[in-house]
Amino acid sequence: MRTVLGDKHPAANKASVKFPAPSGPTSICVVGLGYIGLPTAGILADRGFQVHGVDVRLEVVETINRGEIHIHEPQLDQLVSRVVGNGKLSASLAPRPAEVFFICVPTPINSAHLPDLTYVKQAARSIRPLVRPGNLVILESTSPPGTTENIVARQAVSEELKVGEDVFVAYCPERVLPGRILIEVIENDRIVGGVTSACTERAAQFFRSFIQGEVFSTTAVSAEIVKLAENSYRDVNIAFANELSMLADKFGVDPFEIVNLANRHPRVEILHPGPGVGGHCISVDPWFLVSAAPEATSLIQIARTVNNHRPHHVVDQIERFAQENHVSTIGCLGLAYKADVDDLRESPSLEIVRALRRRGSATVLACDPYLSASRFGEFPLHPLDEVLRESELLVLLTDHKQFVGISRELLSQKLLVDTRGRWRSMLHDPAALADPTCKTPVASRRAAA
Ligand code: SAJ
Numbered sequence: 001m002r003t004v005l006g007d008k009h010p011a012a013n014k015a016s017v018k019f020p021a022p023s024g025p026t027s028i029c030v031v032g033l034g035y036i037g038l039p040t041a042g043i044l045a046d047r048g049f050q051v052h053g054v055d056v057r058l059e060v061v062e063t064i065n066r067g068e069i070h071i072h073e074p075q076l077d078q079l080v081s082r083v084v085g086n087g088k089l090s091a092s093l094a095p096r097p098a099e100v101f102f103i104c105v106p107t108p109i110n111s112a113h114l115p116d117l118t119y120v121k122q123a124a125r126s127i128r129p130l131v132r133p134g135n136l137v138i139l140e141s142t143s144p145p146g147t148t149e150n151i152v153a154r155q156a157v158s159e160e161l162k163v164g165e166d167v168f169v170a171y172c173p174e175r176v177l178p179g180r181i182l183i184e185v186i187e188n189d190r191i192v193g194g195v196t197s198a199c200t201e202r203a204a205q206f207f208r209s210f211i212q213g214e215v216f217s218t219t220a221v222s223a224e225i226v227k228l229a230e231n232s233y234r235d236v237n238i239a240f241a242n243e244l245s246m247l248a249d250k251f252g253v254d255p256f257e258i259v260n261l262a263n264r265h266p267r268v269e270i271l272h273p274g275p276g277v278g279g280h281c282i283s284v285d286p287w288f289l290v291s292a293a294p295e296a297t298s299l300i301q302i303a304r305t306v307n308n309h310r311p312h313h314v315v316d317q318i319e320r321f322a323q324e325n326h327v328s329t330i331g332c333l334g335l336a337y338k339a340d341v342d343d344l345r346e347s348p349s350l351e352i353v354r355a356l357r358r359r360g361s362a363t364v365l366a367c368d369p370y371l372s373a374s375r376f377g378e379f380p381l382h383p384l385d386e387v388l389r390e391s392e393l394l395v396l397l398t399d400h401k402q403f404v405g406i407s408r409e410l411l412s413q414k415l416l417v418d419t420r421g422r423w424r425s426m427l428h429d430p431a432a433l434a435d436p437t438c439k440t441p442v443a444s445r446r447a448a449a
Helices: 010-016 037-046 058-065 076-085 118-130 147-155 181-187 197-208 220-250 255-262 286-292 298-324 348-359 384-390 408-412 430-434
Strands: 027-031 050-054 089-092 100-103 136-139 168-171 190-194 215-219 329-333 363-367 393-396 415-418
Touching: 027 037, 027 118, 037 050, 037 076, 037 089, 037 100, 037 181, 058 076, 058 089, 076 089, 076 181, 100 118, 118 136, 118 147, 136 147, 136 197, 147 168, 147 220, 168 197, 168 220, 190 197, 190 220, 197 215, 215 220, 220 255, 220 286, 220 298, 286 298, 298 348, 298 393, 298 415, 329 348, 329 384, 348 363, 363 384
Parallel strands: 027 050, 027 100, 050 089, 100 136, 136 168, 190 215, 329 363, 329 393, 393 415
Antiparallel strands: 168 190
C-alpha cells in the first residue's frame, strides 16, 4: 500500500513508507465528493480502507468510477485513478453500510447570511437506515455550533440506538488549504469533538489510525467553534490588511511595503491586502458565529463588511484609472478566488470582472488558465497572449503563477493595476504600482524596461 503522492511532491519522501493495513474499522462511506470529500475518500482508500463515496450528482459519480476527477487539486487525479483502479474506492448515488460514515457536504449561507444545513440534514437522514451498533459517524463539514449534537446525532441515528454507547457521533473539521489538500489531510493536527466522551475517544482512535498530525480531543460544540474561530481569525486579519491598504492609499504610500515592514516586528503578522475574500470558507464561516451570537460578534461582522466592500472599492479605482488614461481595453487576469485553484465560489476577482463588464466603460478581456469554456460559460475567456496583446491596462486580480511570471518587458508596455502586490519587485516605483488608487503620472506605471 503506497502513499498517495507523486514522486516530485514535497511529501513524496514518505512514498517509501508502507502503511500497515488499518487496524479497527475497515469499511468507510463518505457522503459528499467535493473539494473535501473526494480527497478524503481517496486518501482513506489509499490507506487500505474499503471506501464507498456518495454524491447526488450523477456526472460526479460516473467521473469518479472512471478513475477521473471533476475538481482541480494537485495529485488528486493520480490518487483517484489508482484507488478506483485497485477497487478500494467506488462511488454511487446512495450510501452503503459501513463501519465509519463521513459527512462532507456543503454548508452554504442563504441571502440573509444564515446557515443552510439542508445538505447536512439530507446526508444524516440518508445514512440513518444503515447506521448499526458499533458504527462511527463523523461530521466534517464546517457547521454552526450545536450541529453535530442537535442535527447529526438525532437524524443519523435511529431512536433504538444510544449515542455514545451503541453508536458514536463526532465532529472533526477539515482544515486543509486548497492546493495542498492531499498533504494537509494527513499532516495537519486534528481537532476531534464527540457528542459524548466515548464518541470523542472512538473518533480520535480512528483518526490516529491513518493521520500523521496530532489528534486533540474536545467536545463537539467546542470543535465546531474552533473551526469557525480559525477562519474568522483569518478573515479579521485580512480585513485589517485591506483597511490598512485604504489608509495607505490616502497617504499615497505602498500598502504592501507597510505590511511587510510591520511584519518585521516579532509579534506582528498582518496578512496581505487584496481584491477581497473569496472561497467557500473564509467568506462564509464567520457568518455561522454571527448567526449563533449576533450580540457577541461585532468585530467579526465588521470584518465581513470591510472584506465584502473591497471588490467595489477596487472596481471604482480601476475604472477611474482607466478613464484618466483613456483606456479602451482592460485585461483582467484571474477569475478564481485565489492563486492556482479553479474554484470560483464567492470569488472577488469574478465579482470585479462582472462589475467592470456591467459598467461597460471599456472592453474587458478576462483570462484564467484554470478555467475552460466548458466549465465557465458566463462570458468569453481569452488566452493570455491575446489579453497581453490587446489590453492597454492589465489588472492582476488572481495571482496565478502564470500571471506572476509575466516578463518585465511585457509589463513595461502596459498600464498596470496590481491588487495582489505580486508585480511590485519588477517595477522601479513599487509605491506607484502596488496601490491601485495611486494617481502618479502614467509613466511610472510602466515596468522598468
Ligand atoms: N486572502 C487575502 N490575503 C491574504 C490571504 C488570503 O486577501 O493574505 C484571500 C484569498 O485571496 C482568498 C481568501 O482570502 O480570496 C481565502 O483564501 P485563503 O488561502 O486564506 O483560505 P482558503 O479559503 O483557501 O482556506 C481556508 C484555510 N483556513 C485558514 O487558513 C484558517 C484552510 O486551512 C481551511 O481548511 C479552509 O479555509 C476551509 O476549508 O475552511
